[in-house]
Amino acid sequence: xxxxxxxxVGGITTSxxxxxxxxxILCLHGAGPFAEGRASFVRQLNGLSDQFRVIAVDQLQCGxxxxxxxxxxxxxxxxxxxxxxxxxxxxxxxxxxxxxSEGSFVAARVAIVRPDLVSRLVxxxxxxxxxxxxxxxDEAWMEACRQDYDxxxxxxxxxxxxAECRKSRRVWGQDVEDANRVAYRRAAARGxxxxxxxxxxxxxxxxxxVALQQRYIFPYLDRLQAQTLIIWSKNDPTVTPDxxxxxxxxxxxxxxxxxxxxxxxxxxxxSEAVNRIIRQGHG
Numbered sequence: 001x002x003x004x005x006x007x008x009v010g011g012i013t014t015s016x017x018x019x020x021x022x023x024x025i026l027c028l029h030g031a032g033p034f035a036e037g038r039a040s041f042v043r044q045l046n047g048l049s050d051q052f053r054v055i056a057v058d059q060l061q062c063g064x065x066x067x068x069x070x071x072x073x074x075x076x077x078x079x080x081x082x083x084x085x086x087x088x089x090x091x092x093x094x095x096x097x098x099x100x101s102e103g104s105f106v107a108a109r110v111a112i113v114r115p116d117l118v119s120r121l122v123x124x125x126x127x128x129x130x131x132x133x134x135x136x137x138d139e140a141w142m143e144a145c146r147q148d149y150d151x152x153x154x155x156x157x158x159x160x161x162x163a164e165c166r167k168s169r170r171v172w173g174q175d176v177e178d179a180n181r182v183a184y185r186r187a188a189a190r191g192x193x194x195x196x197x198x199x200x201x202x203x204x205x206x207x208x209x210v211a212l213q214q215r216y217i218f219p220y221l222d223r224l225q226a227q228t229l230i231i232w233s234k235n236d237p238t239v240t241p242d243x244x245x246x247x248x249x250x251x252x253x254x255x256x257x258x259x260x261x262x263x264x265x266x267x268x269x270x271s272e273a274v275n276r277i278i279r280q281g282h283g
Contacts, residue, residue: 002038002045006064009085015064016057016086017041020049023282024092027056028083030101030126030264031076033151033192034161036063039183040100042175043271048278052096057086059106061195063186071191073199076105076128077212083110087117096282097226098122100267104129105213112220120281121226123247124267124274125233129217130243131250132210137242142206144237148264149204155193158184170261170269221250228254229281231274233262255281 002019017038025048029040037056038045045054058065060074060082068074083106087095097118099107104126111118123129127145132138156164161184166172187193202208228251232244241258248256257277262269 002042004038004064007086007089009082009089012060012066012082013064014057014066014082014086014089016055017045018053018055019045020051020053022052024053024055024090024095025278026083026087026092026095026097027054028059028097028099028103028106029056029062030099030103030128031062032149033155033196034180034183034187036183036186038063039176039179040103040265041098041267042179043268044098044275044278046175047271047275051279051282055090057083059083059103061192063183067190071195073195073203075200075203075212076102077109077216079106080109080113084114084117087114093117094119096120096122096278098124098278099126100124100265101126102128105217108217108221108224111224111226112217115225118226121224121228122278122281123228123230125231125236125239125244125262125264127210127239127243129213129247130239131213131218131246133242133246137240141238141240141243145206148238151193151196151199155188158188168263169265170263171271176268218250222252224251224253226253227281229277230254230256231266231277232256232258233264233266233269234258234260235262236264238264 006015027041036058041056097107104123105128267274
């Protein structure tokens with residue numbers, strides 16, 4: 001059974017969900033007005049808990065975790081120290097650290113700066129750690145991002161949001177719907193949409209967005225000690241298979257898996273395949 005808990009991390013009340021026992025797998029969600037741990041990883045919390053202790057944390061400014069007093073947006077680099085503090089607060093070491101979307105940036109950076117905490121790294125479809133191409137191909141994925149991450153419109157109603165989620169997922173289910181409804185209500189009550197309507201330029205200009213990985217990820221990938229699984233979508237226009245191939249070439253100790261018929265959340269769209277790959281990675 002999935003249990004909801006909270007813990008203080010440097011004075012920040014931090015919420016998380018967990019299920020199971022065994023080797024810890026810590027799951028890091030991406031960014032978005034309704035992003036949080038359980039809604040993102042309900043199919044890992046349930047699907048891997050027979051073998052692992054699966055934990056999905058609400059990162060800074062997400063879910064039930066405390067918001068900054070000034071309510072200003074915290075970017076992916078700003079979430080790294082909080083995740084490190086969370087791992088330490090739970091007394092964990094040599095964990096499997098899994099990230100999707102912007103969670104992949106946080107996971108990779110944690111593995112780089114604190115290799116004592118991370119034995120295995122799982123990166124799920126993410127332009128937050130992907131190298132740009134430096135040619136005409138960049139405009140296509142950047143335009144897809146502009147369309148998918150446009151928060152200038154009014155906040156959708158709960159039913160509109162659920163309909164959007166259902167349309168974007170290849171595989172839907174009551175488990176995912178229930179978790180996303182909870183996430184929507186919590187974010188709506190806390191004014192999360194308004195925060196995303198006021199993002200700084202470096203989060204909305206995709207030419208600037210890639211600067212963080214260029215500075216804090218790519219120069220250090222050859223130092224990664226963690227065994228790395230890269231699980232990528234074949235069907236996400238915001239981050240193409242070529243992004244994944246290019247990333248895999250930069251990480252020596254990595255295995256690359258490309259999944260068909262999945263979008264930006266392969267761990268939801270093809271949860272059984274993703275969970276199977278994770279199990280095999282621990283074999």
